[in-house]
Amino acid sequence: xxxxxxxxxxxxxxxxxxxxxxxxxxxxxxxxxxxxxxxxxxxxxxxxxxxxxxxxxxxxxxxxxxxxxxxxxxxxxxxxxxxxxxxxxxxxxxxxxxxxxxxxxxxxxxxxxxxxxxxxxxxxxxxxxxxxxxxxxxxxxxxxxxxxxxxxxxxxxxxxxxxxxxxxxxxxxxxxxxxxxxxxxxxxxxxxxxxxxxxxxxxxxxxxxxxxxxxxxxxxxxxxxxxxxxxxxxxxxxxxxxxxxxxxxxxxxxxxxxxxxxxxxxxxxxxxxxxxxxxxxxxxxxxxxx
Ligand code: SAM
Numbered sequence: 098x099x100x101x102x103x104x105x106x107x108x109x110x111x112x113x114x115x116x117x118x119x120x121x122x123x124x125x126x127x128x129x130x131x132x133x134x135x136x137x138x139x140x141x142x143x144x145x146x147x148x149x150x151x152x153x154x155x156x157x158x159x160x161x162x163x164x165x166x167x168x169x170x171x172x173x174x175x176x177x178x179x180x181x182x183x184x185x186x187x188x189x190x191x192x193x194x195x196x197x198x199x200x201x202x203x204x205x206x207x208x209x210x211x212x213x214x215x216x217x218x219x220x221x222x223x224x225x226x227x228x229x230x231x232x233x234x235x236x237x238x239x240x241x242x243x244x245x246x247x248x249x250x251x252x253x254x255x256x257x258x259x260x261x262x263x264x265x266x267x268x269x270x271x272x273x274x275x276x277x278x279x280x281x282x283x284x285x286x287x288x289x290x291x292x293x294x295x296x297x298x299x300x301x302x303x304x305x306x307x308x309x310x311x312x313x314x315x316x317x318x319x320x321x322x323x324x325x326x327x328x329x330x331x332x333x334x335x336x337x338x339x340x341x342x343x344x345x346x347x348x349x350x351x352x353x354x355x356x357x358x359x360x361x362x363x364x365x366x367x368x369x370x371x372x373x374x375x376x377x378x379x380x381x382x383x384x385x386x387x
Pocket of ligand 1: 122123124125126127128151152153154155156157158159172173174175178197198199200222223224225226228
């Protein structure tokens with residue numbers, strides 16, 4: 098089957114099922130066979146791997162995942178898509194289709210239930226862009242069992258996720274994700290491979306969860322919150338963001354702390370490495386909770 102045959106099949110699925118695309122659910126369906134094959138190749142899936150798919154849509158990616166993986170669990174929020182998918186994949190005995198909002202799922206509980214016998218758990222998805230960040234945070238903060246993620250997201254978010262300190266894209270999301278994972282911007286994807294075309298450019302990003310985190314903050318949930326506070330207003334200095342966030346301490350306290358830790362008091366949050374954030378978060382946690 099050629100790439101153009103496949104395009105028709107997405108079109109056919111839409112018209113045969115009289116399906117009206119719901120923009121508010123981030124529905125941009127993949128119609129290009131080459132991109133689908135590339136995604137699955139990058140995901141390095143074999144018959145020992147369990148795959149979680151977020152938002153199977155009409156099943157374009159699901160079809161490939163079922164072929165390659167031992168087991169696929171796909172979460173779809175749109176109740177109109179569920180019967181279409183059930184009908185399309187009625188023969189697939191390694192697919193569990195769950196009509197659920199991914200943001201309300203207890204991921205590790207479902208992994209225990211559905212992925213017995215899998216050596217690795219990989220999330221593969223063309224994400225709904227209106228909730229890219231909450232989905233990333235959900236997997237990183239509430240799962241200890243996912244090993245890797247291969248995700249289509251907005252190129253702009255992908256640049257943030259994979260950026261380095263002192264660059265314009267580096268922000269709280271970068272720090273929190275790279276604390277738990279190694280990230281890589283794999284490739285950019287043109288708008289033309291989707292129906293309908295999204296307004297923004299897209300990219301495939303790889304996120305490999307670290308087996309072992311060498312340096313951990315004393316209090317992880319304080320650390321996550323602290324990092325967000327440091328970046329509250331990007332154009333402000335770190336000192337000003339700290340002073341606004343923790344108003345019980347005045348400017349002089351923050352100035353002394355930053356100088357004491359070897360930083361210039363005019364430094365901005367984007368200049369700090371993950372290790373810097375961990376050290377600073379531990380000190381501030383002590384100050385606040387002592
Ligand atoms: N995987 C399909 C493809 O590549 O053609 C569809 C991808 S589309 C970008 C995103 C999908 O996520 C849609 O099917 C949408 O209905 C679904 N979705 C949106 N919000 C969701 C949520 N909170 N939980 C689960 N699925 C969601």
